[in-house]
Structures are given as structure tokens and as C-alpha cells.
Amino acid sequence: MKTDNKTQTSKLDPYAGERLKRSHFHPRQAELNLRDAWSSWNGYKFADYYYDEEYEYFCIRNSCATYDICPMQKYRISGADAHFMLNRMVTRDLNKLKEDRVTYVCWCTDQGRLIDDGTIFKLGSESFMLTCGSPSLAWLRKSALGFERLEITDLSDDLAALSFQGPTTCEVLKKMGLEGIQNLKPFNIMYFDIGGSSHKPLMVSRTGFTGDLGYELWIAPQLALTLWDELYAAGDDYGIQPYGEAATNMARLEAGFIMPGMEFNEALKTVNYQYDQTPFELNLDWLVDFNKPHFNGRSALLEERDRGPKYRLVKLDIAGNKPADESALYADQKCSVEIGYVTSAMWSPVVKANIALAMIDSDYIDGSIWAEIYYGKELRHHSKVVRCVLQNAPFWAPDRARLTPPPAF
């Protein structure tokens, strides 16, 4: 955080240079983090959870909850070449993206290996915002080489953002005074006044990472705490609660969303040859638009499409109730033919199912699938081999996430 306490303490605190940055919402979040369960994200001090991971997860599914996305990386790309530069970088066709709309995109190396996924906000005809989980400035700069009429600004530390997810979110925002919020369609953007302002400093997009009804709120840092206070005041009667990394991970897994470091390894940070993934392996075929004459990795991806990906990301419903974290997958119950590995797994409290995302050798995708699960019981370790059933639809995809206006909770 560039504001308040840093400049004062650096003289006193010999460890200042080494401490994690504080989010713009930190003063409020710290109060609520009763467990002191902090980890870090992109150099920010970041909550794993605040009170209880499962409670926070149920707030997402049952009421409403906020997730701090200040540490998420945000870049403004503007200028006459901005569209062309981004359109060549990502695999989707941005010609289809209208103003005040958001789209989910991914981008690849020349070899068609996935670097990262993220969202692009079209803020004006020549103005875009790209958000993603990991720092990407170096790749953006590389991508911008040869495009003269372009400016890339790293907004990561200079734009506060809060994800607000759950069935009561629309109601809370209405109560907060965001008039017309119920008409905001998925992936659309609207602007609102807050704290008596008149220039609509609050940007709201109907986006999120939970597979549920939800919004993301974007605002200048100096208004961050105002936003927080107004939101929490309005949300008090609707069960508002901050949630951390742990609950996010549960919600996104139910929705079938991929995470770097779990489902995929960012290509530019992968040491071993092809230990990274292609969009096809991750079932992101729908993001790759071959009608577009050129985008980065196109020819490699075309080959991959024609050849068929080596692996496929699948959703598994696994017998029993022991989560299959880090399990190896086999084609037979004797575990003689290894065909893949589980990338994320959990017991889903809403679906009451033992679910997982997994990478499976494409050749075995139609056969039977067995998971070898390790689990502990009072310091003893056990393993068992159980059957897995392929699921096509997300484990959790309520209608309210898609409908406009969203139904009453």
C-alpha cells in the first residue's frame, strides 16, 4: 500500500522493506480476521480465511460474502492500437466484445501453451482493462512490441476491488442505493455514485469466480473504505461476511473453474518440457477462435486441435467421502494402468458429493476410471481405490447466476 502508514514506519521499522503490502481494505479486514489466518498473494497480506472456511463458503452459497481482489493484477491498456494488441494476444475474438462488457480470455505462448487466464473489460473504444491472477507486465510488454499507439498502465496497486458473491448480493446492492443494479446482465458493466459523489466513481461488473450470482466492485483506493462501510451497512441484514482463499477455492471447484498452480502451470514459469497445458487440455476449446486469422499460438493450437490434446481436464464424481487430493488415476481397479491425476478435490457441502477436477490421458477418457485415495485416521494412513464417474455439467450452476434480473433469494 502506497498510502498512510508506510512512510511513517519505514524509519522506525527496520523490517518495513520485507513486510507484505496491505490491501486497501486491510483496516476492516484485519478487524474481522479473528484467526490471524494470513497468507499472501502477489506481495499482499491476504486472508486464508477470517473465521471459518466452511462458514464463509456457505455465506457464498447462502447469503453474501466479500473477497478482496486488490492483490489481483490489473492493467489498463489504452490507445488506438490497444484493441489490435490484445486481440493478437488472446485466443478469443475481441471484435465481438462490446463496450461496457467483460469477457473471459486466456493467452498462450507461441507454442500454444497456456500462460494465464483472466478477464478483459472494454471500458471504451480504445480503452481496456485486463485482470489476472499473476503479474503479467513482462508478457504484456512483449506483446506490445510493434504497437506504437498504446499505453499500458499497471493499476494493480492503484485500484481497489472487492468481489461480492452470493444469492443476496443484488438485494444488498439495491439497498446500498445502486439503482438499476438488478438490470445488470452477466459480464456487463455499470457505474454508480457512492458516498455522495456525482461522477460515478464505482464500477460494478457482474463477474466472479464462484459460479454463483455475484458482482465485482472497482473503485479508487481513497474510496475503498467508504465502499466497504456502505456495503457492510447494507449487507448486515443479509449475512454479509468476508471470505478468504480457502472458501474461494471450494466455490470455484464446484463451478468447475481452473486455478493456476492446481489445474495448470503457467507456461512462462514451467521448467519441464510440456509440464504446462494447452487450452484444449483444459477444456477451454470455446475460448479458442480459429475464425480469427491470427492470434498468438494459433498455428500450434491448430495442430493441437487436429491431433487432439494429450490430456483432458475432467470433472469427477468420486465414490465415498474421502477427498481425492493428489490422487493418481487408473484405468483399472488394480491400479496397473496409470491414466492421470487429480488436480483439485473436495467434499462438496452443497451437492453432497465427493468431487474433483482431474487430468486424464485422452485415450482413456471413455473407459472406467479409478482413484487411489490416501487418507488419515488418528495418525494411521490408509488408502483405498474407488470408482470415479465423469460429469459433464458443473457441480454447481444455479439459475440465479445467469438470470437478469436475478430471482429473489
Added chain:
Amino acid sequence: MQHYDNIIIGAGHNGLVCAAYLAKKGQSVLVLEASDTLGGLAATREFYPGYKVGVAHSLSHFSAQIVSDLNLTAHGYIPGAPMPTIGLDLEGKHVVVTRDGLRGVSKKDLDSYIDYRQLLERFAGMLSPFWLKTMPRIGSKKFADLTTFAQLGLKLRLLGKRDMGEFMRVATLPARDLMDENFDSDLLKAVLSWDGLIGSKMAPRSPNATVLAMLYRMSGEHHGASSIPKDGIESLINALHLVLVNAGGQVRCNAPVTKINVKGDSTGLRATGVELADGEILHARRVISSADPKRTFLQLLGAEHLEIEFTNRINRLRCDGYVAKLHLALDGLAHFSGIDIPDGRMIVAPHMDSIEFAFDDAKYGGSPAQPVMEIVLPSINDSSMAPDGKHVLSAHVMYVPYSLKGGWTAEAKANLQDLTIDTIAQYSPNLRDRIVHAEFLTPEDIESSHHVTGGHWHHTELSMDQMLMMRPTYQAAQYATPIPGLFLCGAGSHPGGGLMGGPGHNAARHVLAAGKGL
């Protein structure tokens, strides 16, 4: 509207060679040249009334195979005799290097030279077939590519155990170590290392490039010795032009290409032709660029049509030229102390440290305090270069940075020109009295006059990481580019720069082979 089989960008010698081969195979070819003269860096032009010169002032390894394939001798090109290389000494104790021997050095150095020369010729002989081959992609499974690899392996083995081991050691040796291992004379060492260094941002102590550059230059029929064709370098360019026109090819001068046109649809991208500065649009099945890779990809084609890493690799090619040119119009012969007729290639570099220290100035963007250079008086071998009884002096001055700290102001240029003339005058006392006109071209000048990025002779540096299957960079090292229909044929492709013709020849062969499938 005319639709060509091939449009070739640039009428440098590689563009012309490529065009001539294609035209002879019955293809329609149009060569587009930005300037008003053919030949690119080898073009001969009048720099003062009656006095002519080119950026390149001699040949060292123009391919004999191309001469015979295109029958250039029947079109007016008559190769010249090898010129001696003379290391100038202030006291007149010059060192004279010819292929067979040396003058002006000790018996010990002479003996070493014979062995050294034979060893390098064995190495050069091993490599020579590969300069005119397409370097395969590593990992290619094509039969022809595997054959090339196998041949390379076999040739290496055929050197014998000792030579092979020595080759693998010597190949990356800095010039200084190679010279120190073999010779005592400082002047001799400097002169012999010259051919491994000239044109590059490399000095005698820099490893990894010198020896390969030397061996590359030794691939010609005079084994690396410079020569001037009987009727000048112009006669080579004219012969290439004649062969091309006779085979039905066309050439247009004053036709600068500003853009390579690309069509894009759901089948991907394809080069369709070019656009000229006046807005004229020309169509062709293939566009073959002899312009340097940076210009071709980043300026003419545009990054938006290319992959991101590829674009960045092109951008990071080391293309800054480090050679300036001094041209003097002389109203009579300049005499060099201790030399009867200065008809050789004369090198001013008293010892390897003088080369090294000149480089040190340039690496920080400075102008050399004591320039080192190569001097030729082309009018001695080719009387058409100057009016009767008058002469032209041409010097390649190393290491003159492309981007000078503070910029190339008129003053900075004038100072360096003066310094260079003073340096030559130390060896040629009557020089200053003979000067009618002087011209000094920095790499920046060469860039703007010859449309070559960085003013770099070789379009991009001839060093190990930019050679062979990595020239100019992988995915464009086999003349085809990532854009279907766009090919490279200039010095930025394998085997590289210099008046050699290899890139043009190899590109034509590749295009013809690829064309069979079209």
C-alpha cells in the same frame, strides 16, 4: 492487373541472385529496389564527380558455384586476382599476408602460419558445403534434413580424431587466444584476426564468434583473400542483372516497398504482395525479402501478424553496425611508405590491443580514440572508379558505434573523419595533399542511405547465436517465415552477410522446392 509468381524486395546481390535463379526456372519475378541503383551495399555510386565507390570495396568469398550456375563470366563478370593483405607498420616494417606465405615476419611465425593456414583450410573445407545448404531445424524428421545432419557429423568425423577435437575447441576461441597460441608478431596477430572481427561488435578477446566468421570468409575460391573483379564490383551486379533480365525477370528501381500485404481469414494469414511508397499495390504468390529481418518483420510486415516471442526475438537481433566508411577522392596516387603500389588490402591495427581498445570505446557508445581500419584503393584495380590518373581511397573504419552517445552531430562526424584521415596519413605522408573530396559515412548514414537496419553490413551480427539454424532466428532460419507466402533471402539468413550470394541461392532453392507443393 499483373500477378507475379515472386516479388523480391531489394536489389542487393542476394535479391538479384535469388531472382536470377527463380527467373531461370521460368518463374515470373519482379525485383523492387528502393534506391536508384542496383546492388544494395555492393552498389557502386559516384560520391564526387568522376569518382565512384561502394560500401563494399572488395570481394572475399563470392560463391564460385553461383558464378557457374548463372554463367556470370559470360555476362561480364571476370573475377580478380587475390589481393595481398598488408598490415601497416609506422616504420615501414609491414607484414604482407598471402595465401601461400608471409613477408615481414620471423621464420618461426612463417612456419606457424603454414600450419595454421592448413588447419584452418581443413576446417573451412569441412564447412564449405554447408554454406550452400539449408540448415535443418533441430529435430526435423525430414529425410533431406537428416541427411544434412548426417553429412555434418560425417564431415566432422572425417577430419580425424585430432582435428575434430581441435575443431571443437578452436571453434569458439577468441581471436586473441588463437593468435597468441600461434604467433609472436603483434602486427601479424592483429592482421590475421581482422577477418574474424570486421563487421561485428566483437573484439579480439570476445569468445564464440571469430573463428566461424573466419571460416565462413574462407569459403571462397581464394580461401578468404580479398579481390576486386576486373571491371569492379559493379560488373558482378551488372552480370546478375543481365542474367535476370535475359531470363525474363524484371527490376524496378526507385520503388521502395512500404508494406508487405497480408490477407487474413479463417484459414489464417497469407502474404499477397506489397505496397509501394506511392500507394501502388502489387500482387504476387510469394514475397521474398532481401531486406534485413528487423525491417522485413517489424516494419514491412508488422508485429500484429507475428507470434509474440518471435517478434521479440527479431527485435533483439543484434543489428547495430560498428563499421564506418571513409571515401576519399584523390587527385593522384597516395603513397604508402614502404609500399610500391598500394594495390593490396591494407590494415591499420598495430596490435590486437589497439583493436580491443577501439572496441572498448565503442561499447559504451563512444567514438574510437584511435580508430583501426582496412584500406583499399579500388581505382588501382579498376580504373573506371576515378578519372584518369586519379584515385579513390576507401576505408572500413572499426569500431564506430551506430548510436553515438550524444548523437552523430556534424561536429562528431567531422572530428572522426579528421582523426581517420590523420591516422592514415601517418602511413601515407602525401595523403592530405591529394584529397579533393572526403566523405564519411557512419553506420547511421549507411542505414538511411541503404535501408539497412543499424547500418549493419551483415544485416544482423554474424555470431554463433545468430548463425546456422539460428539465423536470423529459429522458425525463420529455413527461408520460409511463419507467414505463408513470405520468404527471406538476405544476409540475415544462413549463411550470412558479405558478398557471397549464399542466402539468395539457398532461398531460391527452398522456394522452388516448396513451390512444387503449391
Added chain:
Amino acid sequence: MKKYDAIIVGAGHNGLTNAAYLAKAQLDVLVVEKNDYIGGAAVTREIHDGWFYSSCSYVCSMMRQSIHRDLNLTRHGLVLVPYLGTVVFGDHGDTMVSYHSEEAEYNQLRRRSPHDADAMFRFQTDLARYARLIRKTLLRTPPDPTSFRPRDIKELLWLAKQFWSLGETELYEYIRFFTMSAADFLDDYFEDDLIKAAMASPGVIGTALGVYSPGSAYILLHHVMGDVDGNIGAWGLARGGMGAISNAIAGAVQEHGGEIRTNAGVDKILVKNNQAVGIVLDSGEEIYGGIVVSNMDAKRTFTQCMDRADLPPGIYEKAVNFKIRGSSGKVNIALSGLPTFTGVADNRYINRGGQGFVGSMETMERAYDCWKHGRWSDDPFIESVIPSAWDPTVAPPGQHWMSNFVQYCPSQLADGPWTAEKRDAFGLTVVDKIERYSPGFKDLIVHMEVRTPFEIEAEVGLTEGNIFQGELTIDQLLFNRPFPGYAQYRMPVKNLYMCGSSTHPGGGVSSACGANAAREILIDLRRPNTVPEDDFGDE
């Protein structure tokens, strides 16, 4: 008269490692050492009362952990403790701390350049990829590419397979990396000059190349391919100084019945009928052995300790041409307290690391230019560490010793031979530079030992004081080290071997050269192999 199975000349860490493995194979082994202490350049010496200097090498990261474990070095007293952060100092007083935590490191870099903070991830990934490949070759004998022997062909194919496993584009990048300069390599990643300078400094340590010289990128890798407990690129200190390593290996030699004699300088290696048969000591004493293994560098071995007449034609010349250039000096300083540095917070963790006085890319290159002119750098690059900040055994409590590795310092000066006055002037250049960043530093100095290449050669026997026993350029790496055709530790004279850093994989306190040589010797002697294979914490 007693005849040993093997005589090892030089009790450097590689000589001792070699002896330990030969002794372990039941050979009767003698190590002779000219000094009255063992260790060569891996020594700890009490130069000033109460202060124990690691007077030559000062940090450790390449030590093969399989050897560490196999020779029970921990039982023989060796404990390696990892570094924490390092501070680099720029020309204009700016500093950059490299923090131990990835997140703190990211924030720190981001304060200088958000672009570079991101680029660092990719840089580290690429470097790890390159390092991983080369690491696999450390405990292997290089193949002879000119040979048709099945073993060589098999090894060549193995190497090819390792390269191939990088994937096509990474393979091209790797070739580029091998041949380019540290500066060009870093320009691909970074924009901030101090970040570049910090990353470039390992590319020139111990070598007579500049950061702008092609080939320096590989040397950078050579310095970061080591590891501490599998953390590639991490550095550590030996508790008790670098001598602890040599002493522990010597303990292993003795455990297996080997014999070590100090004060036994070798005058000549004895050759009869084209076979090495023993040595003559400076005292005139002759000692015979079945084989002779030289831990000395290639130049010293062939040009000073052998009769030219005993060598096959051409070998003497190869040894003369072997590049072994003195480029670095060392200043060891006893301090009455821990120095403080301008702009560096009083952070106990930062101060458990090193200091890099890099200045900038241009400053480092200009330092090299001085060397070319035959003088020491006016504004040298200094890599320092204060081991006493976390090793309680090397200085009296509350007092400290600081190791300063300095580049560049030529072995021959343009203005005549080294003298005591010049040596002290060189030392003064170094402490003056440190004083610039640490006002009051000079007042803390209790004792100072200055070593130019001249002193290092005179004492340790490293020709020109070159810390690697030979430059690490491609012409002297892998199957070219020390000479083409002799990279498999067998030398041109029968029964003569080499086991020092002049052989593959080169310099650094790794024990790999000594162990590899032992493996080859045991093959020739038809003894069972005692040398372990490498293991990799990173795979």
C-alpha cells in the same frame, strides 16, 4: 622401500576427495601437500589472533550432496548453513536487498520496476531449466566425441537425450544462452540496470571476461547451478569456514586408511618408460606409487612439475596455451564490530547475507577494461560476506570477519611486477570503495589481509591465482577440459591422472572433479567403483 598404490599431489578439496574414494576402494593412498596445512583454496586459517579467515574460497553451493553423505562429512565435522538475503549496492547509493521470501523479494523488485519483478519469475524458471541440465553432468565423465568406443557413444547419446528433453525451442534458447554475454542475456528479461548488474555479477566471478563478453552467460549459470538442500542457486557457509570442508574430507581419507603428508611440496612427477611411477619432493625424497594423480592445475602440472621430455609431443604446448587467467583478488578483514551500510535497514535477516558492490553494468565492464590494460580496477566489483554474522566460530564474540572477493585484479601488472606497496594500494582501493557505502568502515578494521593473484599463486599454487584452475569458456569446458582428448581424467602419460578443477566440471568447491577422477582410476585398476551417483533434490 614402500610403494603406494596411488599418490595424490595436492591436498585441495578435490585431491582429498579423490584420495578418499581411492582409499575407500582399499587402495594404499598418499596425499602430499606443499603447505603445512591442507585444503588448498578451501581453508580456514587463523591469520589474526582469534579470527579465522576462509582466506581463499568463502562460500559453498556446488558441493555434491551425494558425496557429502557418502563420505559421512557431517560426522567428520561439516555443517553447511544457508545464506539469507544479499544486498547489492549501485553506483549512486541505491541499494537492493534480495529477500529470503519470494513475496518480499517480489515487492522489493516491484519497487524498482514492476516489469522486472514479473520478469524475474521467468528468468528464474529459465535459469533453473538450464541449470538442471548442466547439473546432471557434474558427476559424470564427459564423453569423447571423437571416439567410437561404446561407452563414449552411449554417453554422447545420453547427453543428446538430455538436451532433447528440453524441447525444440528451449534447445535453441539454450544454445543461444551458452554463447551470449551476460549483458545480452539479461537484456532479454530486465530493464533496471541495478537488477541486471546484480544478476550479472555471477557471470564474471573468477573469470577474465566482462559482463559484455560473449560466454559470460554460461559462467553466470556455473555460479547458480549449485544448491543447498535442493534449492538451486542458494549459497551456504561452511560452519567454521571453508577449511571445515577440507578437514571433513581429510577425515574421510584417514577413516579409510589414507595417509596425508603436509610440508611435502612436489618438485617433479617421475616418469619411466612413459609411465608415471612416483614423485620427487622438494627435499629430494623420492616416493613411488602405482599411479600419480595431480590435483594441481593443468598448467602447473605439465609445465612446472614434469620434464618436457617426458611428455608426448604437443602436450607441453597445450598446457602453455591452457587459459588460466588471474582476474580476482581477495581482501580478508577483521572488524571490531558489524559495519552498517547507508540505506540498509538494521534488519537482522538482511545482515545474515552477502554484500555485492556491483555499481552498474557499465561499472562492472569498466572494471574489466582496467584488467585488460594490466591494472587493477579503479572502481572494482566486490562480492562480500560477513560470515561471523551467523557463524559464531570464526571471530571473537561481537567482532567480525569480512570476506571480500574483488574483481578485477591482474596477475601481471603492466607497470612491472607486484610489490608489497602495490598489493597494499590494491587493498586500499577495496576498502575505500566499501567506505563509500559504509561510512566509518575503516575505523572498524582490526586487521586486513590482501591477496592479489600473485599471493594466491605463491601460497596455494593456483597458476595466476585463477580460482577455477582454468577459464570456464566453451573451449575449455566438458570434453575440452583441460584439453580435447584428455577430458576423461587420464593424462597423456600412462598412470598419470588429474583430479583438480582443471578437469570437468571445473571450478567451485564441488568435489566432483576428484570423485569423477576416482571413478575413472578405479575402472583402470579394475576395482569396484566407490563413487556415488549424483542425486538431485530438484527432481
